[in-house]
Amino acid sequence: MNPKLVFDADALSLRVCETDKFKAGLLSVSAILPIDRKKAPLITLLLAVLRRGTVKYPTLESLNRRLDYLWGAELSIRNFYRGDCQILGFTVELLDSAFLPEAEEESLTTVLDLLCQILFHPLLDENGRLLEKYVESEKQFHCEAIRSLKNNPRSYASERCSELLYRDDLCGASSLGTEKEIMAITPEELTRFWRELLASLSFSCFYVGAENPETLAQALRSTLGAALDRRELTTEPPTAAAVKAVRRPIAHAAHNEEIEAGQSHLLLGFTTDTVMTSSDFYACSLLNEMLGVSPSSRLFVHVREKLSLCYHCASSYNSFKGTLTVHCGLHRDNRARAEEEIMAQISQLADGTFDEDELLAAKRSLISAYRQTEDHPGAAESFCFRRSLAGREETPAEAMRLIEAVTRDEVIAVAKRLTLHTVYFLEGTLADGGEEDCDEND
Amino acid sequence: MKTTEFSSALLREHYVCVTHGSGLPIYVFPKKLTTACAIFAVRYGSLDCTLSQKDGTARDCPAGVAHFLEHKLFENEDGSDSFARFSALGADANAYTSYDRTAYTFNCSEHFDEALAELLHFVTHPHFTEKSVRKERGIIAEEIRMYADNPWERCFRNLLRLTYRNHPMRHDICGTEASIQKITPEILYSCYQSFYTPENMVLAVCGDVTVEQVLAVADRVLPQHWGIKTPRMLCEDLADRIEGKRRVTQKMPVAKPLFSIGVKDRVAGLDAPTRFRREMALSLLCDILFSRAGKLYNDLFERQIISPAFSSGYSATDTLGFLCISGEADHPEEVLSVINGYVASLLSDGIPDEDFERCRRVMYADEIRAYDSTEEIANRLVSFALDGIEMFSCPSLLQSITKSELESLLAQIWRDDCIAMSVIAPQEKK
Structure with missing residues (x-):
């Protein structure tokens, strides 16, 4: 399923995978910006405010009702980091008209119009400012989200390790910011930011589904394209480079923190010097697969199954930043044993203590994952978007051929380069799970 | 065969x-x-x-x-x-x-x-x-x-x-x-x-x-046979209401109180098709009451009584059914009181036609979309097989559910002695 470029105008482009395999189509609309420590939280807040109400649909209720009526059309905001870039935009999921039980108005154009409403026509007050009521309440929710980060120790540990691992990189900046920064934002400032942001954005769109590409192109041009053309000022879109490897450290840094929880979390962050555009990218992907992706990986088999130290122990590879992170949820008393075993498994891979079968299983698993991208619109979109962002234009079929060709020595060479950068330990201080500390009342 | x-x-x-x-x-x-x-x-x-x-x-x-x-x-x-x-x-x-x-x-x-x-x-x-x-x-x-x-x-x-x-x-x-x-x-x-x-x-x-x-x-x-066929001991829930206290609070290191409100439903004794129809109807009712496009959610949200995170759902086994609403709020009792008020208004004025039609459309779309993934289809086949229901009957079953059926179900399940609430409250600052 290879995407076809349907059009590529200055501020708007469209790629389409036309297929009738699915009963619902997926459209993503993305703008790419370099991460800016100050702007990242502003973008997060702004998107939440814009989603609250527009001139045509002044409340969240009216916006959501409109979407529900279009046979459960889903319009979600996208706001995430990929490497050193912040991606903002929308995804739209729409039921294919062939499966609607009754004739329906033009759903696609309606949803795209709604998207334009959100971006270009939010509800403003008489002074042309974003509605104070929406700004203030979203600031409150935003601050709550900052305060709630610790609610889930597992995701909090992961977040903290990323902060430390990327402390010298753009993506080390929080997309939420601090409470103080958020509370200081005024409706005027946010409105000014919205206008500046709009003036510089360009969008790339990606669609998987049965809609005719020309019909879709026409709908996009007449809605989003027209709105972009009408912009008052246009500055050059900022250039953004998503791929930039974290530098190998001279010595690793260790950070300990306590939390009132039953389980502790040990995270080890490594640099690999290998990013998506590197020639040994797939060797590194295979190393990650062998180390800690599947239930037959080293970490699962040794740290979990053989030593019974944990339930969860896995690795993940960030190919935009060239880092590999191991995350293990365990009892605090088992920290040293787990750390030792994780490092021992990495050493074994670097020494070449693995057979061809292990490498073959990793290849099969990774190839299978790439092959399956064509079965999921979201996975197909993600594959194309990530490759395009990194500047590595290839199809899943080409990726699979390259994986097949990776040699054992290439995997060993990557494993040898793994350098410990950050050790983060979130120590759970509860002796038991705190199961029985409930108060029942009427 | x-x-x-x-x-x-x-x-x-x-x-x-x-x-x-x-x-x-x-x-x-x-x-x-x-x-x-x-x-x-x-x-x-x-x-x-x-x-x-x-x-x-x-x-x-x-x-x-x-x-x-x-x-x-x-x-x-x-x-x-x-x-x-x-x-x-x-x-x-x-x-x-x-x-x-x-x-x-x-x-x-x-x-x-x-x-x-x-x-x-x-x-x-x-x-x-x-x-x-x-x-x-x-x-x-x-x-x-x-x-x-x-x-x-x-x-x-x-x-x-x-x-x-x-x-x-x-x-x-x-x-x-x-x-x-x-x-x-x-x-x-x-x-x-x-x-x-x-x-x-x-x-x-x-x-x-x-x-x-x-x-x-x-x-x-496959072997010719495996296991020893044994009568299943169904564990019926005999209590038709919640016995004893109906509020529970636990302190944890959270930033804001979290709540889960549960409505206990009784499905024991119902045959599979009746139970399934009830499950589908109550799922639809859940959406009508609590969806993000609904009046209740938006009232709670606009007044900042709840945070954006808010979810609801109905699920059933062959012996029990359970409706659950979860979210974050400084005053969970206030949330329950607003919900009770809204349910009372629906019970007296009826479910608005527009809400019924809107939620039926959303549920219909979810049904159709489920057939885009082999994993989801296989999971559905298992669920329907174990429940004794024919899977393709869902879209037409959904179309046959009426508004008055939902109104009478709401009156049946929304009883004070079947509603409980659990809260996770923040710990006092040390």
């Missing part, structure tokens, strides 16, 4: 059900996608904690056996691990245990026959030893801790404990750190023999495969 074919003109899909010689029902749903998914499931979950013995007596098992068994079944007699075998085939295997079922599954894009053979083999060939059971306790204890540290999980579990005082629904699916210490190979074998029988199981396959292909593997791998 008895073969039945089902097709849907609306969905442009079809599937076949065959009863294998062993008694195992096999469902095959051909779908031209790259990924094939197979699920081998048993009607045995955390609620099935009483064994019926040969002499007619009942035997209580420690909480968490079904889940423990799920973990241990991957281990083979020769010391090998089925996960590794799946991995060598490029197949991605997994398993899960719920209140009323355990499922073993894999996804693959090649070597389907070999992967299916592995699935059918390891699930029908249990092998447990003292050593491996002892080792598994450490792993499951960490799984228990992981869930216990999640305040949303904790909130929901406290709610179930409050709602079901004398029913295994109050126990966690994984059991507790204490209960898993009591699980032995003998208990695992006894439970396996009693529940893992062909008649109590189902195999569902979805992908670019044929019925003949699946049956050929089943014939080659």
Whole structure:
């Protein structure tokens, strides 16, 4: 399923995978910006405010009702980091008209119009400012989200390790910011930011589904394209480079923190010097697969199954930043044993203590994952978007051929380069799970 | 072999059900996608904690056996691990245990026959030893801790404990750190023999495969029979209301209070189609009452009584039903009071036509979209097979549900003595 470029105008482009395999189509609309420590939280807040109400649909209720009526059309905001870039935009999921039980108005154009409403026509007050009521309440929710980060120790540990691992990189900046920064934002400032942001954005769109590409192109041009053309000022879109490897450290840094929880979390962050555009990218992907992706990986088999130290122990590879992170949820008393075993498994891979079968299983698993991208619109979109962002234009079929060709020595060479950068330990201080500390009342 | 074919003109899909010689029902749903998914499931979950013995007596098992068994079944007699075998085939295997079922599954894009053979083999060939059971306790204890540290999980579990005082629904699916210490190979074998029988199981396959292909593997791998057919001891929830206190609070290091409101429903005694219709109707009602496009959510949200995170849902097993609403709020009692007021207004004025139509459309779309993934289809086949419902009947069943039916259901379930609330409150600052 290879995407076809349907059009590529200055501020708007469209790629389409036309297929009738699915009963619902997926459209993503993305703008790419370099991460800016100050702007990242502003973008997060702004998107939440814009989603609250527009001139045509002044409340969240009216916006959501409109979407529900279009046979459960889903319009979600996208706001995430990929490497050193912040991606903002929308995804739209729409039921294919062939499966609607009754004739329906033009759903696609309606949803795209709604998207334009959100971006270009939010509800403003008489002074042309974003509605104070929406700004203030979203600031409150935003601050709550900052305060709630610790609610889930597992995701909090992961977040903290990323902060430390990327402390010298753009993506080390929080997309939420601090409470103080958020509370200081005024409706005027946010409105000014919205206008500046709009003036510089360009969008790339990606669609998987049965809609005719020309019909879709026409709908996009007449809605989003027209709105972009009408912009008052246009500055050059900022250039953004998503791929930039974290530098190998001279010595690793260790950070300990306590939390009132039953389980502790040990995270080890490594640099690999290998990013998506590197020639040994797939060797590194295979190393990650062998180390800690599947239930037959080293970490699962040794740290979990053989030593019974944990339930969860896995690795993940960030190919935009060239880092590999191991995350293990365990009892605090088992920290040293787990750390030792994780490092021992990495050493074994670097020494070449693995057979061809292990490498073959990793290849099969990774190839299978790439092959399956064509079965999921979201996975197909993600594959194309990530490759395009990194500047590595290839199809899943080409990726699979390259994986097949990776040699054992290439995997060993990557494993040898793994350098410990950050050790983060979130120590759970509860002796038991705190199961029985409930108060029942009427 | 008895073969039945089902097709849907609306969905442009079809599937076949065959009863294998062993008694195992096999469902095959051909779908031209790259990924094939197979699920081998048993009607045995955390609620099935009483064994019926040969002499007619009942035997209580420690909480968490079904889940423990799920973990241990991957281990083979020769010391090998089925996960590794799946991995060598490029197949991605997994398993899960719920209140009323355990499922073993894999996804693959090649070597389907070999992967299916592995699935059918390891699930029908249990092998447990003292050593491996002892080792598994450490792993499951960490799984228990992981869930216990999640305040949303904790909130929901406290709610179930409050709602079901004398029913295994109050126990966690994984059991507790204490209960898993009591699980032995003998208990695992006894439970396996009693529940893992062909008649109590189902195999569902979805992908670019044929019925003949699946049956050929089943014939080659499946034993003539396995397990010992034993009467199932259904654990009925006899209480038609929540007994005792209906509020529970626990302190955890959260930034803002979290709440789960539960509405206990009684489905015991209802036949499968009636129960399923009720489940569908109550899911629709849930959406009408609590969706993000609804009046109630937006009233709570605009007045900042709740935070954006807010969810609701209805679920049922063959013995009980449960509606749950969860969110974050400084004053959870105020949320419940606003909800009660809204329900009262719907009971007196009726459900607005627009809400009914809107939510019916959303649910219809969800139904159709479910047929875009082989994994989701296989999971649905299992659920519907275990519930005794024909899967393609859903869209027309949904169209047949009326507004007045929902109004009378609302009046039936929304009773003060069937509503409980669990809160996770922030700890005082030290």
